[in-house]
Amino acid sequence: MKYLNIKLAMASALAITAGMANAETKDITIGMQLEPPHLDPTGAAAGAIDSVVYANIFEGLTRFDATGAILPALAESWTISDDGLVYTFSLHSGVMFHDGTSMDSEDVKFSLDRARAEDSTNAQKALFEGIDTVEALDPTTVRVTLSAPNGAFLFNMAWGDAVIVASESIDDAKTHPVGTGPFTFTNWVQGDSITISKNADYWGTPARLDGATFKFISDPTAAYAAVMAEDVDAFPNFPAPENLPQFEADSRFNVLVGSTEGETILSTNNKMPPFDNVKVREALAHAIDRQAVIDGAMFGLGTPIGTHFAPHHPDYVDLTGQSNYDPELAKSLLAEAGYPDGFETTLKLPPPPYARRGGEIIAAQLREVGINVEISNLEWAQWLEQVFRGYDFGLTIVSHTEPMDIGIYARPEYYFQYDSAAFQQLMEDLNDATDPDARSVILKSAQRMIADDYVNGYLFQLANPTVANANIVGLWLNAPTQANDLTAVYWND
Amino acid sequence: MSFLTAALRNRSFMIGAILAALFVGAALVSYLWTPFDVTKLDIAHKLQTPSTEHWFGTDHFGRDIFAMIMVGARTSIAVAVVAVGIGIILGVPLGLAAAARKDSLMDEIIMRTNDLVFAFPALLIAIMITAVFGPSAINAIIAIGIFNIPVFARLTRGAALSLWTRDFVLSARVAGKNATRISVEHILPNILNLLIVQGSVQFSLGILAEAGLSYVGLGAQPPIPSWGRMLAESQTMISFAPHLAIFPGMAIVLTVLGLNLMGDGLRDLLDPRLRRART
Numbered sequence: 120m121k122y123l124n125i126k127l128a129m130a131s132a133l134a135i136t137a138g139m140a141n142a143e144t145k146d147i148t149i150g151m152q153l154e155p156p157h158l159d160p161t162g163a164a165a166g167a168i169d170s171v172v173y174a175n176i177f178e179g180l181t182r183f184d185a186t187g188a189i190l191p192a193l194a195e196s197w198t199i200s201d202d203g204l205v206y207t208f209s210l211h212s213g214v215m216f217h218d219g220t221s222m223d224s225e226d227v228k229f230s231l232d233r234a235r236a237e238d239s240t241n242a243q244k245a246l247f248e249g250i251d252t253v254e255a256l257d258p259t260t261v262r263v264t265l266s267a268p269n270g271a272f273l274f275n276m277a278w279g280d281a282v283i284v285a286s287e288s289i290d291d292a293k294t295h296p297v298g299t300g301p302f303t304f305t306n307w308v309q310g311d312s313i314t315i316s317k318n319a320d321y322w323g324t325p326a327r328l329d330g331a332t333f334k335f336i337s338d339p340t341a342a343y344a345a346v347m348a349e350d351v352d353a354f355p356n357f358p359a360p361e362n363l364p365q366f367e368a369d370s371r372f373n374v375l376v377g378s379t380e381g382e383t384i385l386s387t388n389n390k391m392p393p394f395d396n397v398k399v400r401e402a403l404a405h406a407i408d409r410q411a412v413i414d415g416a417m418f419g420l421g422t423p424i425g426t427h428f429a430p431h432h433p434d435y436v437d438l439t440g441q442s443n444y445d446p447e448l449a450k451s452l453l454a455e456a457g458y459p460d461g462f463e464t465t466l467k468l469p470p471p472p473y474a475r476r477g478g479e480i481i482a483a484q485l486r487e488v489g490i491n492v493e494i495s496n497l498e499w500a501q502w503l504e505q506v507f508r509g510y511d512f513g514l515t516i517v518s519h520t521e522p523m524d525i526g527i528y529a530r531p532e533y534y535f536q537y538d539s540a541a542f543q544q545l546m547e548d549l550n551d552a553t554d555p556d557a558r559s560v561i562l563k564s565a566q567r568m569i570a571d572d573y574v575n576g577y578l579f580q581l582a583n584p585t586v587a588n589a590n591i592v593g594l595w596l597n598a599p600t601q602a603n604d605l606t607a608v609y610w611n612d
Numbered sequence: 613m614s615f616l617t618a619a620l621r622n623r624s625f626m627i628g629a630i631l632a633a634l635f636v637g638a639a640l641v642s643y644l645w646t647p648f649d650v651t652k653l654d655i656a657h658k659l660q661t662p663s664t665e666h667w668f669g670t671d672h673f674g675r676d677i678f679a680m681i682m683v684g685a686r687t688s689i690a691v692a693v694v695a696v697g698i699g700i701i702l703g704v705p706l707g708l709a710a711a712a713r714k715d716s717l718m719d720e721i722i723m724r725t726n727d728l729v730f731a732f733p734a735l736l737i738a739i740m741i742t743a744v745f746g747p748s749a750i751n752a753i754i755a756i757g758i759f760n761i762p763v764f765a766r767l768t769r770g771a772a773l774s775l776w777t778r779d780f781v782l783s784a785r786v787a788g789k790n791a792t793r794i795s796v797e798h799i800l801p802n803i804l805n806l807l808i809v810q811g812s813v814q815f816s817l818g819i820l821a822e823a824g825l826s827y828v829g830l831g832a833q834p835p836i837p838s839w840g841r842m843l844a845e846s847q848t849m850i851s852f853a854p855h856l857a858i859f860p861g862m863a864i865v866l867t868v869l870g871l872n873l874m875g876d877g878l879r880d881l882l883d884p885r886l887r888r889a890r891t
Contacts, residue, residue: 340847359848361672415655415673479673479834483653494834495746 144610145329147591149603150342150354154310154335157293160279161234164242166520166601169279170355171313171333173602176217177282177298180208180227180261181273187522187599189273193222193283193299194261203268203553210259214322216285217303224255230283231263245526246275249550270553274523279600301326301606311335327593327609339472346372346586353587353594355603358472360418366586376420377583377596381518382427383473385481385576388512390536394464398456400573404442406449406488407481413579416476421579426566427525430580431597434562438570442577449488461489464513468494469502473581474516481516481576507534518581522600525562528569537574618881625877631870635863639685648676650683651835659853669855672845677855680837681863687749687838688867691831692818694753696811699760704807706761707768708799711776712791723769726762734759734821735828742830749832752825756818767810771803805882809875816871823864839864 155167160177174182182192191197194208214222233239235247251266265272275281288297296304301323302315316330334351336342339359345351346366356379357363366372385407393399413421422430425438453461468478475496482492492514497505506512519527529546531538545568549561570577583598593608619625647667654674662669668677710722729737738755745751772795775781784794825831826840834841839860846856 340850343848343851361849362851365852411653411655415653415658476672480653480655482835483651483673486651496829496833497746501746 144590144612145327146331147328147353147605147608147610148332148334148351149605150336150345150351150357151333151603152335152337152339152342152356152358154337155313158296158304158307158313159289159292160282161230161284161289162240162242162293169601170603171315172296172298172300173279173282173600174300174604174606175302175315175331176296176300176304177279177284178300179276179278179282181277183277183522183600183602185595185597185599185604187597189277192277193227197273203270204265206263206265206272207256208261208263210261211322212259214299215320216288216299217297217318218285218288220285220287222283222285222299223258224261225258226285227261227283228253228255229286231281233284233289234281241280243278243280246278246281267551268553269550270555270558271523271550277600279602302331305330324606326606328605331605333603349588353585353591355583355585355594356598357584357586360420360472360582360584363418363420363584363586371589373587373589373591375583375585375587375594375596377585377598378422378429378431379518379520379581379583379598380429380522380524380600381520381581382424382429382524383421383477383516383518383578383581384427385578386506386512386515386517386535387575388510388514388535389538389574390510391513393456393458393462394513396456397573398452399458401442402449402452402456402488403485403490403576404449404573405445405452406485406490407442407576407578408444408484409439409578410444411484412477412480415480416473417579417582420582420584421473422582423579424577426570426577427519427528427575428562428566429522432523434559434566436563436566438566439577441570442573446484446488453488453490458489461491463491463493466492466494466514466516467502467506467512468496468516469499470496471518473518477516477578481514510534510536514576516578520581520598520601525565525569528565528574535575537569537572539568539572542568542572615881619877622877622880624873625881628870628873628875628877631866632874635685635867635870636689638682639689642679642682642686646676646679646682648679650675650679650837659849659856661853662855668859669853671842671856672849672853675837677842677859680842681839681859684837684839684842684860684863685867687826687832687836688819688822691749691753691756691822692815695756695760695818695821696814698753698757699764699814700807700811703761703764704768704800707765707770708772708795710765711769711772711799712795714773714776722765726765729758730762730766732759735824738825738830747830747833749836752822752831755825755830756821759821760814760818763814764807764810767806768803771806772799775799775802809879809882812871812875812878816868816875819864819871820868 151170153167155171156163156165158168158172160168160172178192180192180194181189184190193210195211197206197208199206210224216222231253234241235250249265249267249269250263252264254262256262301318301321303318305314305316307313313333317326336345342354342358343362346354363374367374387394387400409423413419423439424430425442428435466478466482468474478494482494485492506515526546527533528537529543545561545565549558552558552561585594587594590611592611595604657670658672658674660666660670666676671677706722710719713719734756737758738752741751741755781794781798784798822831823840826838827844831840832838842860843857850857
C-alpha cells in the first residue's frame with residue numbers, strides 16, 4: 120500500500136513537471152461557416168445552433184454518440200413496457216443546471232410538455248407527436264406514455280430539439296443558454312464568436328478542455344487562411360474541398376473525411392409540368408452523371424446515392440444502378456413523354472458549393488439531352504422564400520442533413536410535393552412498427568418506392584471534411600447529427 | 613494637322629486603342645470561333661496549367677480559360693455599351709433641359725434627383741434591383757445604366773451652361789429659335805467631344821462595375837462566362853492554380869487600362885484648348 124502511494128506521488132510529480140514543461144494547451148478554437156441566429160435549440164431549425172450547444176451546453180434524456188448510436192444521457196437507464204407504450208426513465212441524481220438549480224423529473228416534464236404544446240415553436244414537433252402523457256413520479260423517475268408504439272422514440276429524444284431545459288432559465292435561452300452540459304455559456308460577440316467554458320460542477324465525466332471558442336468565418340477563402348495561420352484549431356465541415364490536399368500535405372494538420380446525414384439531391388417540383396410526368400423525372404435521373412458532379416463540385420468527396428437514404432446506414436439499399444448515367448436513354452424517355460426536343464425549366468441554387476458548382480455541371484449535362492435550364496443563384500433567405508415556401512422552381516439542389524428524414528416524402532405539402540398514398544401508408548406502418556426486422560423491411564421498400572417514382576435526382580451523400588491541428592484528439596469523424604461535441608476532445612502534447 | 617496624324621502621334625491614345633481593339637476583337641471573333649466550347653464541361657481535364665492545347669489552362673470544370681475570356685469579353689462589352697447608352701440617352705437630354713431653363717423649378721428637380729441617384733454607388737443600386745428582380749445580366753445593365761444617368765446629366769448641364777452665354781447662341785435666340793432647337797442644333801454639337809471622352813471613361817468604369825457585380829454574384833448568371841465570376845470562383849484555388857485568377861484578372865486590368873488611356877488620348881486630341889496649347 121505504501122509502495123503504491125509512493126508510486127502515485129512520483130507519477131503525479133512527473134505529471135506536474137511534464138505539464139509545466141509543455142505549458143499544456145487547454146482551450147480550442149473551432150471554425151464554423153454559419154453563425155447561429157440564437158442559442159435555443161428548442162426554438163429553431165437552424166443547425167448552427169446545435170453545432171454550438173449540442174452535448175456541450177444542453178443534454179437530453181438520450182444522446183447520439185460519434186457513430187450515431189443512441190446512448191443514455193440525463194436518463195441513466197429506462198424500461199419499456201411490453202406493449203411498447205410506457206417508457207420509464209430513471210434520471211441521474213444530483214444533476215445541476217448551470218444557474219445552480221437542480222435538474223429533476225419536473226424539468227423533464229416541463230421540457231417535453233413545452234415542446235409538444237399547441238403553441239410550441241419547436242422546429243421538430245413531429246418528434247414529440249406520439250407522446251400522450253409525461254408524469255414525474257419522483258425526482259429521478261419520469262414516465263412517458265405514448266399513444267401508439269414508436270420504435271424511434273429513444274432516437275427522437277436524442278435530437279438537439281429534445282434537450283432538457285429549465286422553466287427558470289428558458290426565457291433567456293436565446294442569448295444566454297442554461298443547460299446541464301459539461302460546458303457553460305460565457306460570451307457571444309455577434310458576428311464574430313461564441314465562447315464556452317468548462318463546467319466545474321458537471322455531473323458526468325468532466326471535459327478535458329478548459330474552454331472553447333466558436334469562430335464564425337463564412338467565406339471559404341478566409342476559412343482556408345484562418346486554418347493555415349492556425350487562428351482556428353479545427354474546422355469541421357470545411358467549406359472548400361479543393362483545399363484539402365494542401366492541408367493533407369502539411370504535417371501540422373489532420374484531415375478527417377467522414378460522412379454526414381446529408382443526402383444531396385436534385386430536388387424536382389413534382390407538381391410542376393413537365394415534372395409531374397414520371398417519364399420526364401426518369402429521363403432526368405439518367406441524364407445526370409453523378410461521378411462528374413462529385414469530382415467537379417466536391418473534388419471527389421461524397422458517396423453516390425440512388426435514393427434518399429444514408430449509405431452508411433445498415434438498412435441502405437444501393438439503387439444507383441437504377442438511375443445510371445445514360446444520356447441516350449434519357450433522350451428516348453423524353454421523346455416517349457412527348458418532349459423529343461426537350462424543354463426549358465429553372466434551376467435555383469442556394470449558396471453552398473455543392474449547389475452552385477453542382478448546378479453548373481448538372482445544367483451542362485441536362486443541355487446534352489435537350490433540357491435547357493436557367494440557373495439562378497440565390498441567397499438562403501431568397502431560396503427559402505421562393506423554393507421552400509413558394510414552390511416557385513423547376514429544379515433545385517440541396518442537401519437534406521437531418522438524420523433518417525425519408526419521412527419527408529410522406530408530406531405532400533413538402534416543397535418537392537411528392538404525393539403518394541402508398542408511400543404515406545408505408546410511413547404510417549413504419550411508425551407503428553417496433554420490431555427492428557419489420558422496420559428494416561419497411562425502410563428498404565420505402566427507399567425503393569421513391570427510387571421507382573424518380574421523385575428527385577439522387578446525387579451523393581455529403582462528406583464531412585474536418586481540418587484540425589494534428590495534436591487534437593477526440594473530434595467526431597462523422598456527423599450523425601449537427602454537433603461539435605467537445606466533451607472528449609483534448610490536446611495531445 | 614489632321615486628326616489621324618495627331619492620333620498616330622499620341623502615344624497613350626495608340627496604346628489604349630490597341631488594347632481596346634484587342635478586347636473588342638476577341639469578343640467579335642468569339643461569335644465565329646473559340647478554341648473550345650465554353651458550355652461543355654470536361655471534369656476529367658480540370659485545372660490544367662497553360663499548354664499549347666489550352667493556352668491559358670483549364671478551370672475547375674475543365675473549360676478552356678482562353679475561350680472563356682473571349683466570350684467573357686462579350687458579356688463585359690454588352691453590359692458596358694448598353695449601360696453607357698442608357699446614361700447618354702437619358703442623361704444628356706436631362707442635362708440639356710436643365711441648362712436651357714437654368715434655376716427654374718425643372719432644373720432644380722432634375723439636378724436634385726440626379727444628386728440623389730449619384731449618392732448611391734452602382735453596387736448598392738444593383739443589390740436593390742437584384743433583391744427585387746433577381747440577379748441577371750439585364751439587371752446589372754440597368755443598375756450600371758442608372759448610375760451613368762447623373763454622370764452625363766451633370767456633365768452636359770455644366771458644359772451647356774457656359775455655351776448658353778455665348779454670342780452664337782444669342783444670335784440663334786434673336787433669329788427666333790426656341791430652347792429645344794438651340795439645344796439640339798447649337799449646344800449638342802459643341803459638347804459632343806466632351807461626351808465622347810466621358811463615354812470612353814464611363815465605358816471602362818462599366819467594365820469594372822460589371823466585373824464587380826458578377827464577382828459578388830449579381831451579374832451574368834452561369835453558364836454565361838464573366839470575368840468577375842471567374843475571379844470569384846478561382847478564389848479558393850488561387851494557392852494551387854493561380855492561372856485561374858491571373859488571366860481573367862489581367863483581362864480586366866488591360867481592358868480598363870486601355871480604355872482609360874484611350875479616353876485620356878481622346879481628350880487631348882479633341883479638346884480645342886489643349887490642342888492649341890500643344891501646337
